Amino acid sequence: MFPAESLPSFLVFAERLNFTTAAAELHISQPALHVKVRKLAEAVGRPLYMRQGRKLVLTADGEAVARFARERAEHLEQFLAELEGEHRDRRVVLTAGQGAYMYLLNDVIARESTRLRLLAGSRTDTIAQLRDGQAQLGVTVLEDLPEGLDTVPLVTFPQTLVVQRDHPLAEYDEVRAADLDGMQMVMPLPGHPSRLMLERMRAAAGIEWEVAVEAGGWPMMVNFVELGVGAAVVNGCVRCDLPMIPIVDLPPVSYYALYRRGALADQRVARMLDEIRRSLGST
Structure with a gap:
């Protein structure tokens, strides 16, 4: 028989991945929490967590049980709220x-x-x-x-070059990838999707630039442009007081x-x- 009563406790454990912390939050003893998790694992027939070095991580089955527990809790919360006439307040x-x-x-x-x-x-x-x-x-x-997952398109922006006001490109209405050849660039961190896209663009256009600094997030990148470190390519949704010039041969961002x-x-x-x-x- 599946021990459904153990699901709320397992969900807390799955979110904390620490028996001491989870047991304290649940106001039960660690042995009692171990028993609840063990009963669920026995019902599933496979381990729900494992140790990696000094950390506990969920197995694929553990993630599935946690997902089920979370959805079950949400449905119960929604049902009770509707009964109480509080559906709009959650x-x-x-x-x-x-x-x-x-x-x-x-x-x-x-x-x-x-x-x-x-x-x-x-x-x-x-x-x-x-x-x-x-x-x-x-x-x-x-x-x-x-x-x-279901998706709904919201808004699309051009990718734009951000430069200082006295930059040679500052008065342009639009630029192309080739115009970035030889520039000092403020780049996203390695592995970021925007960084990968820019590297693909550089290779396709056959241009070179110098990475002046790597920064995480548009605000930090724009800040470095303001300080004169280099130019940056950002999504057109970014708002700043510097010149922002659309790059016409880069795909828009949706x-x-x-x-x-x-x-x-x-x-x-x-x-x-x-x-x-x-x-x-x-x-």
Whole structure:
């Protein structure tokens, strides 16, 4: 028989991956928590966690059980809230990256802060948090649509070159990749999707530049441009007082809303998506 009563305790353990911390949060003893996790593992027939070095990590089966436990808790919470007439008061968990929060979602967050709980991370984090049920709605840049999630296009921006006001390109209406040849560049961190895209562009255009500094996040990159360290390529949604010139032979950047299939059956999620689309003029 599946010990469903152990699911809430396992969910806390799965989120903490520490028996001491999870047991304290649950107000039970560590041995009692071990028993609950063991019973679930016995019911599944496979380990739910393992040790990697000094850390505990969930196995694939453990992640599946945690996802089921989270969805079960959400459904129960939604059911009880509807019974109590409080459906509209529960918070939607929104996940997005730094750029989306700073340049796209400010108005929505200001208006809807009491209805939102926010998670922040990379594009990979956003997709993972939606898939495993930590978040209900996400906003991020996508080049390829992820499997298992529904997507709605929100807004598209050109990729732009940010330079100092006295830069030779500052008065241009548009530039091409070839115009970046020989420039000092402020670059995203290695491995960042934008960095990979720029390296592909450099190779295709047959140009060279010097990496003056590597920085994480558009605000830091723009700050280095202001300091005269070099030029930077950023999404056109970035707002700053420096010249921003569209790069016509780079593909535009498209932001999407993402959610698990069936998530819009929850009126709170559907309403929040509508609010985001209205604020960005994408309805």
